Amino acid sequence: MSQVARIEAQQHHPIKLYLVVWGWLFVLSTxxxxxxxxxxxxxxxxxxxxxxxVLKASLIVAVFMHMAWERLALLYAxxxxxxxxxxFVGIMxxxxxxxxxxxxxxxxxxx
Numbered sequence: 001m002s003q004v005a006r007i008e009a010q011q012h013h014p015i016k017l018y019l020v021v022w023g024w025l026f027v028l029s030t031x032x033x034x035x036x037x038x039x040x041x042x043x044x045x046x047x048x049x050x051x052x053x054v055l056k057a058s059l060i061v062a063v064f065m066h067m068a069w070e071r072l073a074l075l076y077a078x079x080x081x082x083x084x085x086x087x088f089v090g091i092m093x094x095x096x097x098x099x100x101x102x103x104x105x106x107x108x109x110x111x
Contacts, residue, residue, distance in 0.1 A: 021063045028056045 032052040035045055062068040067077065 017063065021059050024059060025056055028052045028059075032056075 029052075032049060035048045035052075040048065061078070065077075067074045
C-alpha cells in the first residue's frame with residue numbers, strides 16, 4: 001500500500017461518528033431548552049446555558065471541523081485568538097489609566 005493510499009484511508013471517518021455527535025447535539029440542545037422550561041433563574045440558569053453552549057461548540061469544532069485530528073490547527077484556532085484578546089485587553093487596561101488621568105486633569109468642571 002502506498003503512502004498516499006494510507007493517508008487517504010485515514011482521512012475517512014465512519015458515519016456512525018457523525019450520527020453519535022448529532023445525537024449528542026440534540027440531547028444538549030434539549031437540555032438547554034429544558035433549563036428555560038423548568039424556570040431556573042440566576043447563576044444556575046446562566047451557568048447551565050453556558051455549559052451546554054460550550055459542550056455543543058466543542059463537539060462541533062472537534063468533529064465537524066476535524067480539529068480533533070489536527071493538533072496544530074486546534075492550537076491556531078482555539079488557543080491563539082483568546083491569547084491575543086487577553087493581550088489587547090491588557091493594553092486597553094494600561095491605556096485606560098492614562099485616559100482617566102487626562103479626563104480628570106483637563107475636563108473636571110470647577111477648576
